Amino acid sequence: MTLHLIKLCVGVENIADLQRSIDRRIASGKGGAHDYIHATRMMPKRAEEILDGGSLYWVIKGSIQVRQRILELRSLSGADGLKRCGIVLEPLLHPVRPVPRRVFQGWRYLLADDAPPDLSGDQAEDVPAELMAQLVSLGLA
Incomplete structure (x- = not known):
């Protein structure tokens, strides 16, 4: 069964801002020639389920x-000598139906049944994410 991860996207204002950040990191070659890697402290214990079609959902x-x-989970060593998990991500972003989420530390597992559905191309472009989040919180979307 597919399992996802969810994580806060700190320092990013919106989806376009995240995409610009990804594009800059890939262009700089940081993390490998074509890899986009997000490093985090803990390696998921349920890696097999995550690698069975899982995604990282950004708050x-x-x-x-x-x-x-x-795409992959790699074991990394930081400059401080601590082991980390490198989450290799597809650089393509898939907008989803916004769902309110409280602040938390690190990452959390997200069951496939609890994951918000992807927005179609028209939905993703027609309504700004902030407005869509407000509509969802009011039960109107």
Whole structure:
């Protein structure tokens, strides 16, 4: 059964801002020639389920707004000598139906049944994410 991860996207204002950040990191070659890697402290114990089609869902400004497909989980060593998990992500962002989410530390597992559905191209472009989040919180979307 597919399992996802959810994580706060700190320092990002919106999906377009996240995409610019991804594009800059890939262009700089940081993490490998074509890899986009997000480093985090803990390696998921349920890696097999995550690698069975899982995604990383990003919480931006208080709501889940977008996901990236997880391609690989790598063991990394930081400059401080501590082991970390490198989450290799597809650089393509998939906007999802915004769902409010409270602040938390690190990452959390997200069951496939609890993951918000992707927005179609028209939905993703027609309504700004902040407005969609407000509509969802009011039960209107």
